Amino acid sequence: MSQRAASxxxxxxxGVSCAGCVKKIESALNEVAGVxxxxxxLGDKTLLVHGPVNAQACIRAVESAGYGAEVAQAxxxxxxxxxxxxxxxxxxxxxxxxxxxxxxxxxxxxWGLITGEMGVHSSVQQFAWGTVGLVTLGVLMFCGGHFFSGxxxxxxxxxxxxxxxxxxxxxxxxxxxxxxxxxxxxxxxSARHVYxxxxxxxxxxxxxxxxxEVRARGKTSAAVEKLLELQDTSARVxxxxxxxxxxxAQVQVGDRLRVRPGEKIPVDGRxxxxxxxxxxxxxxxxxxxxxxxxxxxxxxxxLNKNGSLVLSAEKVGAETRLSQIIExxxxxxxxxxxxxxxADTISAIFVPTVMVIAVAAALIWYNFGPxxxxxHMLVVLTxxxxxxxPCALGLATPMSVMxxxxxxxxxxxxxxxxxxxxxxxxxxxxxxxxxGTLTEGAPKLTDIESEGDEDELLQRxxxxxxHSEHPLAEAIVTAxxxxxxxxxxxxxxxxxxxxxxxxxxxxxxxxxxxxxLIQREGIETGPWPEKAEALAAQGRTAMYAAVDGAxxxxxxxxxxxxxxxxxxxxxLQELGLRIEMLTGDNxxxxxxxxxxxxxxxxxxxxxxxxxxxxxADLQKGGARVGMAGDGINDAPALARADVGFAMGAGTDVAIxxxxxxxxxxxxxxxxxxxxxxxxxxxxxKQNLFGAFIYNTLGIPIAAGVLxxxxxxxxxxxxxxxxxxxxxVTVVSNANRLRLFRPSQxxxxxxxxxx
Amino acid sequence: xxxxxxxxxxxAAIACTLWWxxxxxxxxxxxxxxxSETLEILVKDGVYEPEWVRVxxxxxxxxxxxxxxxSPCAEWVLFPDLEVxxxxxxxxxxxxxxxxxxxxxxPFHCQMQMYRGTLVAE
Numbered sequence: 052m053s054q055r056a057a058s059x060x061x062x063x064x065x066g067v068s069c070a071g072c073v074k075k076i077e078s079a080l081n082e083v084a085g086v087x088x089x090x091x092x093l094g095d096k097t098l099l100v101h102g103p104v105n106a107q108a109c110i111r112a113v114e115s116a117g118y119g120a121e122v123a124q125a126x127x128x129x130x131x132x133x134x135x136x137x138x139x140x141x142x143x144x145x146x147x148x149x150x151x152x153x154x155x156x157x158x159x160x161x162w163g164l165i166t167g168e169m170g171v172h173s174s175v176q177q178f179a180w181g182t183v184g185l186v187t188l189g190v191l192m193f194c195g196g197h198f199f200s201g202x203x204x205x206x207x208x209x210x211x212x213x214x215x216x217x218x219x220x221x222x223x224x225x226x227x228x229x230x231x232x233x234x235x236x237x238x239x240x241s242a243r244h245v246y247x248x249x250x251x252x253x254x255x256x257x258x259x260x261x262x263x264e265v266r267a268r269g270k271t272s273a274a275v276e277k278l279l280e281l282q283d284t285s286a287r288v289x290x291x292x293x294x295x296x297x298x299x300a301q302v303q304v305g306d307r308l309r310v311r312p313g314e315k316i317p318v319d320g321r322x323x324x325x326x327x328x329x330x331x332x333x334x335x336x337x338x339x340x341x342x343x344x345x346x347x348x349x350x351x352x353x354l355n356k357n358g359s360l361v362l363s364a365e366k367v368g369a370e371t372r373l374s375q376i377i378e379x380x381x382x383x384x385x386x387x388x389x390x391x392x393x394a395d396t397i398s399a400i401f402v403p404t405v406m407v408i409a410v411a412a413a414l415i416w417y418n419f420g421p422x423x424x425x426x427h428m429l430v431v432l433t434x435x436x437x438x439x440x441p442c443a444l445g446l447a448t449p450m451s452v453m454x455x456x457x458x459x460x461x462x463x464x465x466x467x468x469x470x471x472x473x474x475x476x477x478x479x480x481x482x483x484x485x486x487g488t489l490t491e492g493a494p495k496l497t498d499i500e501s502e503g504d505e506d507e508l509l510q511r512x513x514x515x516x517x518h519s520e521h522p523l524a525e526a527i528v529t530a531x532x533x534x535x536x537x538x539x540x541x542x543x544x545x546x547x548x549x550x551x552x553x554x555x556x557x558x559x560x561x562x563x564x565x566x567x568l569i570q571r572e573g574i575e576t577g578p579w580p581e582k583a584e585a586l587a588a589q590g591r592t593a594m595y596a597a598v599d600g601a602x603x604x605x606x607x608x609x610x611x612x613x614x615x616x617x618x619x620x621x622x623l624q625e626l627g628l629r630i631e632m633l634t635g636d637n638x639x640x641x642x643x644x645x646x647x648x649x650x651x652x653x654x655x656x657x658x659x660x661x662x663x664x665x666x667a668d669l670q671k672g673g674a675r676v677g678m679a680g681d682g683i684n685d686a687p688a689l690a691r692a693d694v695g696f697a698m699g700a701g702t703d704v705a706i707x708x709x710x711x712x713x714x715x716x717x718x719x720x721x722x723x724x725x726x727x728x729x730x731x732x733x734x735x736k737q738n739l740f741g742a743f744i745y746n747t748l749g750i751p752i753a754a755g756v757l758x759x760x761x762x763x764x765x766x767x768x769x770x771x772x773x774x775x776x777x778x779v780t781v782v783s784n785a786n787r788l789r790l791f792r793p794s795q796x797x798x799x800x801x802x803x804x805x
Numbered sequence: 806x807x808x809x810x811x812x813x814x815x816x817a818a819i820a821c822t823l824w825w826x827x828x829x830x831x832x833x834x835x836x837x838x839x840x841s842e843t844l845e846i847l848v849k850d851g852v853y854e855p856e857w858v859r860v861x862x863x864x865x866x867x868x869x870x871x872x873x874x875x876s877p878c879a880e881w882v883l884f885p886d887l888e889v890x891x892x893x894x895x896x897x898x899x900x901x902x903x904x905x906x907x908x909x910x911x912p913f914h915c916q917m918q919m920y921r922g923t924l925v926a927e
Contacts (some may be wrong), residue, residue: 130894132893133894134894137875137894137895137896141875141895197850197874197876200850201850201874202851203850204850204851204852205850205851205852205919206825207852208851208852208854209825210826210830210851210852210854210919210921211826211828211919212851212878212919212920213878213917213919214850214851215851257916261876261877264877265877268877268880286880380892381892385881385890385891385892386885386888386890387883387885395885397920398917398918400920402826403822403823403826403827406822407819407822407823410815410819411815411819411821413815414811414812414815414816416908417808417811417812417815418808418812428811441917442878442917444917445878445915445916445917445918445919446916446917449881449916468888550818733854790867
């Protein structure tokens with residue numbers, strides 16, 4: 052890896068963990084001849100070296116400083132582009148090989164069909180077919196040489212592959228035909244038939260099948276390519292007051308970046324200046340652009356719509372959320388589904404078994420078949436070897452998983468692995484955390500009733516609550532701010548555990564809390580308890596307010612139900628799932644929400660560990676349980692469930708731990724995930740069925756079981772075509788999954804316009 | 806005579822197939838190559854070479870795969886027991902991170918199980 056380069060070189064570093072390491076490495080590099088500037092990016096552990104310098108010298112310098120370094124590989128996007136180019140080249144090669152082989156095989160076959168003269172019965176025919184045999188050998192070597200070299204190499208390793216079958220099949224047909232040409236007298240008159248056209252056609256068809264397969268497979272990874280395209284290649288960094296465009300790999304944590312309207316956010320960060328709408332739909336599926344201002348978080352790959360933003364880079368390179376998502380999707384795409392185990396077992400013993408079957412069938416035909424026995428024996432041997440290739444079986448599950456997982460990512464459903472994808476198909480119970488999943492997760496003031504002016508009471512209560520850290524207090528303060536009510540001074544503030552708060556506002560003593568607080572203070576409640584109970588019956592948290600020892604009113608706070616929750620619950624129920632609600636909230640509130648959403652089973656007043664117990668109990672009862680929660684406080688229950696759905700989090704932790712991460716907060720995402728998993732498993736089953744049928748029916752047919760009915764044996768050419776196109780069929784069927792659309796447009800149900 | 810010869814050859818072919826692919830002693834793990842930064846596992850012509858690779862148990866390791874076979878068969882390498890898989894670029898070295906594993910043998914293979922190898926954690 053020795054090289055001299057004037058352009059910057061990037062190295063990946065090992066063992067770098069702190070600013071001290073950065074200094075040591077940069078100092079070591081500055082000693083190296085030719086280094087003009089060396090800069091370590093601690094965030095993604097890379098080293099950027101400017102100047103005409105030898106890469107090995109840089110690596111040695113880093114190693115001398117006590118760390119490891121290697122020349123950085125190209126970015127994922129570049130690698131993918133290189134791979135695409137390679138695929139195109141390979142595709143063209145295969146087409147050429149197919150064209151040449153078929154160019155010989157088709158005329159030969161047509162000749163045989165028209166004249167019927169494919170035998171060697173005279174020295175002229177011997178010479179003519181001998182010439183054809185040599186041309187066929189050239190075609191076999193040029194267009195199918197890789198099958199023969201692959202088969203030989205595998206054979207030396209006691210291994211048998213698809214190459215083994217193709218090489219044996221075509222090689223046997225050619226060798227037999229040459230035997231007929233060279234020593235026809237050794238064979239009975241009826242068996243002096245040549246099969247050069249079969250050899251050439253099989254090689255041509257298999258190359259053509261592989262070419263089509265390569266093309267179809269390219270489409271299966273479209274989802275990852277779309278995600279890779281979200282990654283920008285450069286960023287506009289502000290350094291020393293100047294704005295300069297630099298490659299994305301050189302952005303460091305802490306850099307300030309300018310993102311103009313219409314540009315993508317290059318890295319994860321936080322707005323430090325400016326305001327804008329940011330379209331996050333490519334990452335979250337949420338169709339409505341989100342307003343961003345100073346302090347708000349931004350994710351790489353999202354689109355800045357209308358304002359200029361300055362952001363501070365917090366995560367760069369592989370650390371960004373987008374990179375993690377791409378990595379997760381790629382890993383999930385290559386994972387196995389449990390249903391593939393059967394195909395795995397069969398694939399492992401398949402090729403040698405087929406070789407034994409082929410020889411056994413050939414011997415049966417030779418010993419017990421009708422004349423011409425030798426010709427029949429050869430046709431059966433070749434056809435069985437060729438038709439039996441288990442390519443389609445091997446492709447059946449990975450192709451569907453690849454498309455299914457990718458399709459999920461496009462819909463904001465990140466599936467961790469193939470196992471989760473399969474398990475999601477047969478869930479019958481979904482337990483759902485209430486707060487943040489069925490409800491907004493942020494309490495709001497819903498009612499205020501007072502003896503006098505409502506705004507005056509709200510202002511006093513908001514003043515008091517501005518000193519409290521209770522989640523309900525924030526709702527009251529927010530409501531007052533929304534009405535532009537000024538907040539003043541509070542004296543003698545006191546939080547009374549499990550009761551409420553007390554304090555002096557505008558010279559009056561204000562109390563706000565539950566009924567126990569009012570009773571403790573000996574205040575006459577009058578008719579207010581009835582009003583409070585009516586509010587509680589609607590699922591709201593009602594609080595009593597008193598001013599200077601007399602009841603002043605009742606206010607209620609509630610966590611509003613998400614606007615799309617009812618539709619999502621209905622959709623999940625229609626998918627056959629029984630919904631059970633879990634919440635730490637009180638029973639009355641929980642039941643009110645459940646009534647509103649049509650959920651029958653409610654578990655209220657729960658501690659976090661209770662949720663896990665409930666999931667476990669349901670599983671003991673034979674239920675296959677999915678759990679939808681926000682991914683952090685529900686972690687034990689999410690882990691216990693057969694499939695855990697982390698809702699709308701998209702956080703590093705959720706991506707790491709959940710079976711399925713939903714990039715938006717809507718419960719529709721769970722329904723999308725279930726529908727997608729069912730569609731994927733259905734597709735896998737179709738593929739496996741097709742592949743199994745192909746092999747289990749194909750081998751007996753090639754062995755000649757239909758001969759008594761049809762009076763014909765399967766031509767090796769037809770066997771070759773069937774084998775070549777079985778893989779194409781499986782890959783094409785998997786690609787049908789790309790047409791998957793969730794049954795309900797969640798974007799619309801989210802209130803979006805997409 | 807011809808009949809005896811053909812039947813003999815056929816049965817011998819069956820016996821050889823069974824012996825060679827299933828019964829014959831394969832390369833032993835004692836011959837496994839030591840995983841290192843310089844060791845490249847060549848993916849070519851239906852086999853991984855070396856097909857036995859030794860790594861240290863309980864330690865994360867990087868394996869370097871060089872795929873020279875452009876056929877779709879060779880595109881992925883899977884380590885099912887370790888839940889590791891990787892897409893292999895053509896004519897390039899692809900690094901595959903192997904997590905710390907207990908001592909034992911871990912088979913790896915392509916998605917059609919035609920390319921086969923074994924990782925020996927010791």
